[in-house]
Amino acid sequence: MKKYNNIFKPLTVKTMTIKNRIVMPPMGSNFGGANGELTEEHIKYYEQRAKGGTGLIILENVCVDFPLGSNGTTQLRMNHDCFIPGFYKLTDRLHKYGTCVAVQINHSGASAVPSRIGIQPVSSSNVPSKTGGAIPRELTKEEIIEIVEKYAQAAKRVQMAGFDAVEIHAGHSYLISQFLSPLYNKRTDEFGGSAENRARFGRMVIDKVREAVGPMFPIIVRISADEFLEGGNTLEDTLEYLEYLNAEVDIFNVSSALNDTIQFQIDANYLEDGWRAYMSKAVREKFDKPTITTGNIRNPQVAEDILAEGKADLIGMGRGLIAEPNWANKVKCGKEDTLRKCISCNIGCAGHRIGLNRPLRCTINPDVINEDTLEGRKVNKTTNVVVIGGGTAGLEAACTAAEAGCTTFLFEKRSYLGGLAREIAKLPAKDRINDFPDYLINRANKLKNLITFTGTEATVESVENLKPDVIINATGSVPLLPPITGLLDRIDKEGSKVRSIFGLIKDIEMFKELDVKGKKVAVVGGGAVGLDVVEFFTEKGADVTIIERLPMIGRDLDVVTKVQSMTMLKEKEVRAMTSTSLLEVRDDNxxxxxxxxxxxxxxxFGFVCLGMRGVATLLPELEEHFEDKDVEIMNIGDSVRARRIIEGTNEGRYLTIETLERLNLI
Known part of the structure; x- marks a missing residue:
């Protein structure tokens, strides 16, 4: 703890004393009920973060005006007194851990989806909140006053439900943001034009909320300090309009971006740790009020330095606390090597919630709701488990089996653990991925009943010698190389210009040093891997063409990565050829x-990135050999079908436990 004095220093803001500087900022979860009520799993989700030592939890945005201001499919609501008891149940549970609790109140404005709310959305003007979004209706002055009153009523309910503070959302393309931003606000009355006029609606909301909650109840305001769009608010513009919002605000939660720049709101993986801290510093220095900063903050030292240097007073860790609910307690107790650091992949969180309307999940944390322990779920007799493959799926399975009390053996034919994740992490923009295998390996090393054989290829004989009760095959995947003329003859061959993703990674240091400015690079495959290759070479100034058989590039990407990738293709002037089939691979074309x-x-340089295919070479032999023996055989991860890390992690955890339970071993 002495190492991080600033992180664990309390902060008092009016009636609220936060025990440390770690904040869970508001993030939608899709855990709410269909009618906007809290569910038990929702409460348990937040409870784990409170139990893990988080100083302040700010609940995801709640609707103040239903259905007009609704956002998402199962958004929580605060537009009626009937929701107060459920929220009180939550605050009561979380307060038992010494955690302060706030909630964000919000009106989505033009970001509402017409098919969900059943009417046309509203906004400052008739400008969509994102490219291709619905055209909203401009609010009348009378309607503006009514909505202001609804914010105040919701804030009073927040106070009655036992929260310690209320946050007003004034960023991220929601209604107040739609008034603040000149990109959305085209009004010519007292609510449009100058910074003072565009801030008028937000100021009315803040003043009315203050009137409702009284002088000592903390008010937090979340802002998009830089919208990162031409014609939108810059940081300098924000510092100007905040002069008109400032008086009754106690804490500024300094975020950034709009819907069309979501990669700077839900931070893309290439953005450096704490990259947004300069914005919170600017707000803090001008207004002399506490600020919250966010932005890919995972490492304790990064958080400590931001606080020590006066760039912010509170550290927001959103996805970081989804991945690691116990971040604060682990850091406080000197257990940094056990931190499960978010890898900023945006698949289970933003991808599930925004892109697919699914409940929130996490690539590296297979259970975001329940206690991360197998206490009380141990095997009831001696059980041997053999895991073949030391990638992320195999490591998760091996650790889970060992934590359940099994004597576990892990085979990995490479000299190192981590599998494909280790390989992909060698790309400059993907280095955060390394944090996950690092965590799994540290976890494995602490388990005395987990024995690992690296540089050892499993055989039927070596597996049999270990007298397994359960065999888990997790042998991963290799590049998919269809029978296209010339492909197999050239790809990754000595002296060839044609490579797979592994061919690039094998010589990544050489390619980092190589001057490719103006060189022609052609990439076949418009999925995640192909786009990684494109990104690498465009950053180095190459003339890049991407070729995709489907009508669109990046079809299966999460929403954040897709926006990021499409922006990259446009800004770097990449030639994108869709509905284009590869017929033949030649020496130089x-x-x-x-x-x-x-x-x-x-x-x-030509790259063929047509996806991956599962490899389970030993599996048929194992199934044949152990057919008449009392041995359970499982196949998980990419060796079943090439997918993403999230599926392998989930199977490594849950299929392992479910198999042990089905065999009555737990």
Missing amino acids: FKVNVDNEDQEIEFD
């Missing part, structure tokens, strides 16, 4: 067909 016409795409 790809023969393709587009619109029933054959073309040659010349390159200095």
